[in-house]
Amino acid sequence: MNALLVDPPELRLRTEGTLELAARFWRLADPTLVISSAPLGGGLGLRHWVCNAQVPHGYDGDDPKRDLVLLAAEAGVSGPGAGMMTAVNVRTASIVRQEGVYVDATVGVSGPQWAAADDGFTEGPDEARSPGVGTINMVVALPERLSDGALVNAVGTATEAKAQALSEAGVMGTGTATDALCILCPSDGPAHPYGGPRSTWGSRLARAVRLAVLSGLPRPGHP
Numbered sequence: 001m002n003a004l005l006v007d008p009p010e011l012r013l014r015t016e017g018t019l020e021l022a023a024r025f026w027r028l029a030d031p032t033l034v035i036s037s038a039p040l041g042g043g044l045g046l047r048h049w050v051c052n053a054q055v056p057h058g059y060d061g062d063d064p065k066r067d068l069v070l071l072a073a074e075a076g077v078s079g080p081g082a083g084m085m086t087a088v089n090v091r092t093a094s095i096v097r098q099e100g101v102y103v104d105a106t107v108g109v110s111g112p113q114w115a116a117a118d119d120g121f122t123e124g125p126d127e128a129r130s131p132g133v134g135t136i137n138m139v140v141a142l143p144e145r146l147s148d149g150a151l152v153n154a155v156g157t158a159t160e161a162k163a164q165a166l167s168e169a170g171v172m173g174t175g176t177a178t179d180a181l182c183i184l185c186p187s188d189g190p191a192h193p194y195g196g197p198r199s200t201w202g203s204r205l206a207r208a209v210r211l212a213v214l215s216g217l218p219r220p221g222h223p
Helices: 064-075 125-129 148-168 200-216
Strands: 010-016 019-036 043-054 081-086 094-098 101-107 136-141 180-185
Touching: 010 064, 019 064, 019 148, 043 064, 043 136, 043 180, 064 081, 081 136, 081 180, 094 200, 101 200, 136 148, 136 200, 148 180, 148 200
Parallel strands: 043 081, 136 180
Antiparallel strands: 010 019, 019 043, 019 180, 094 101, 101 136
């Protein structure tokens, strides 16, 4: 168990139409340093909670930040947080706890893409707001402080490890267009200067992320 997170997270259920949807909420005991690409609370800063929320396939909300804020209010969390969305059933998250690293991943790869695809695509509002079933979301917690630069480096390390896992599994892509990531670490204490794959915590992070993605990939015959 990583002391930064409530493990397992709180699982909250809601109904939309005929669908029962779930959200995973981590309430952080103390304000925690988070670097994130999440649509709500992205960037680098202190966060009080993290959420990975399931939405219906084909979600087309025009304001995902607002929708995540509403979910957070219903959950009773307060203060700044980070929120992600996916159409993957978050009740079946892939969880890895090893070498002090915690990874909680929801892995959907129905729409894998190559990062450097030369297709002339320009980001528009649909791509920006539509987390289809092909989404890989990860919440990662490290037990020791990383410098700001090392956290940026750790984002790259986690992304490389995700791509390595997809390659090993034969998935034709480096990820999906809507993947999101949150990496947490303490906000105090001596800061490790590096987060690359050969650094102390970067190497441990990479191994845990690779295993979480491989373990979370849908099995043949399952969506």
